[in-house]
Amino acid sequence: MYFNREIETMPLDRLRALQNERLQSQVHMMYQQIPHYRELFRQHNLKPSDISGVRDLHKIPFTHKSALRDNYPFGLFARQRKDLARLHCSSGTTGKPIVVGYTQHDIGVFAEVVARSLAAAGCRPGMLLQNAYGYGLFTGGxxxxxxxxxxxxxxxxxxxGGTEKQLMLMQDFQSxxxxxxxxxxxTLAEEMKRRNIDQSALALRFAVLGAEPWTESVRSEIERKLQVNATNIYGLSEIIGPGVSQEDYEEKGTGSYIWEDHFYPEIVDKDTGDPLPYGEQGVLVFTTLTKEASPVLRYYTNDIASVYYDKSAKRTHIKMSPIAGRADDMLIIRGVNLFHTQVEAVIQNIPELTPNYQLVVFRKGAMDEVEVRVEVESALFDSIAAEQDAPLEHDRFLAAFHLLQKRIKDTIGLSMRxxxxxxxxxxxxxxxKLNRIVHRQA
Structure with a gap:
């Protein structure tokens, strides 16, 4: 199902012309209305007329999160506060939050890209959607x-939150x-099992999941335990919120469509900042094309991904890969770059282990080390515990222990505890969001 078939299937040449037109308008507006960008252009000897389309974006320096913090609260806004319909803030834990604003037009765009995303995820008019994203300053809810x-x-x-009520209403309202x-x-799936809730008695069919990186192993686990079709929704407050991109439920595993009539993506090298070709992994960068209140040029997300066109897909918009991790959260362990999702991908093929894991980073001498804590499969654990006092020392779990160590070493190139x-x-x-990485003193 499409929400806006004309836009979602627009031929690429027409889509590119639309992007170029919108970018020119956005750049001129931002130059006139936002002193930060006007000064940025001046420092780099740029004029709005130098940006004729998306092919010229590389001329513009990146916008980093620090620029949003330094201009707190409204210094990067292109509209006066009295003209805003809504304000949201990031969930940052240190310093001032990131503030984003929306005009009534922006709210309309936000609603449309989310509607497109939900339709791609399999949602239909008349369905009951149980929204367990947080409401308030966070953009998700x-x-x-x-x-x-x-x-x-x-x-x-x-x-x-409120897991008990979530499950009660999921049953009573037939979400x-x-x-x-x-x-x-x-968490919901595990609690359903603990409470002996029969999933077949539920109406649940689709799960639209986001706000943190996840892997195919987690998708398989969720789909098996909840009996749903699970897809990824991606977004970030600085661009608009959820709905920047979305998987189609019939094309899972082939990437998420970026609604590029509103958000133009680039992939750049994390070390040099140079644009990378389609299909290569690097840092995801977004430019808003239609945002009125708090537009951004070349926003450096720190998310690691790739983008590519899928000629066999039902839509013409570009796709992005799952987020591998964040450039600023990447661990460098004994000279090896490590994302927690790499470990998750190894765990997924060992049936005695679950996707419930955590990486513990600690210092040993002059080097950082990593411990992988991972839970064992509960049904197997319970059956073994009924027979012996130390189930984790059973041969099957010891074999899984050694297999995980070996596969981490073979695939990632690191020895881990x-x-x-x-x-x-x-x-x-x-x-x-769940924190998969913790740091502790040795």
Whole structure:
């Protein structure tokens, strides 16, 4: 299903012409209205007329998150506060938050790209969407809410957390769709099992999951335990919120469509900043093409991904790969670049282990080391525990322990300490993002 078939299937030459037209308009507006960008252009001997289209974007320096913090609260806004319909803030834990604004036009764009995303995820008018993203300053809850209503869905605005009530209403209201983080979807699935809730008695069919990186192993686990079709939704507050890109439920594993009539993507080398060709992995950079209140040029997301056109896809818009990690969260262990999703991908093929894991980084001498804490499969654990006092020392778990160590070494190139944990030992999500990496003193 399409929400806006004309735009979603627009021939690429027409789409590019639309992008060029919108970019020129955006650049001229920002030059006139935002002193930061006017000064940036002056420092680099640029004029708005130098940017004739997306092919000229590389001439413009990146916008980093620090620029948004340095201009707190409204210094990067192109509209006066009295003209804004809404303000959101990032969930940053240090310093001032990132503030983003929306005119009524921006709210309309936000709702449309989310409606497109939900339609691609399999949602249909009349379905009941249980929205377990947080409401408030975070863009997730209200972003999904307005888009779902625009699509014609019934929205249950339950927000994040409150697992007992989530499951009660999911049963009583017969929700068709759940929207939350992937880690919280696993939390719901585990709690359903603990409470002996029969999934076949639910109406749940689709899960629209985002706000944190996740892998195919997590998707498989969620789909198996919740009996849903699970797709990824991607976004960030600095660009608009959720709905920047979305997987199609019939094309899972081939990437997420970026709604590039509103958000133009680039991939750049994390060390040099040079643009990279389609298909190569680097840092994802976005330029807004239609945003009125707080537009950005070449926003450096720090997310690691690739973009490419899929000629066999049902839409013409470019696709992006899953997020491999963040450039600023990348671990460098004994000279090897490491993202936690690489470890997750290794864990997925060992049936005795679950996707519930955590990387613990600690210092040993002059070098950083990594410990992988991973939970064992609960049903197997319970069956072994019924027979012996130390189930984690059973031959099957010891074999899984050695296999995980070997595969990490073979595929990632690092030796890591592995600790098997009993079910429930790794912290669970209560609706927010789950921290897979912790740092501790040795």
């Amino acid at each position: 209200l972003g999904i809410h307005y888009g779902a209503e625009l699509l014609g869905m019934t929205v249950l605005p339950i927000s994040g 068709d769709v759940i929207c939350c983080t992937p880690s919280y979807a696993l 592995v600790t098997l944990e009993h079910p429930g030992a790794i912290p669970r999500s209560e609706g927010g």
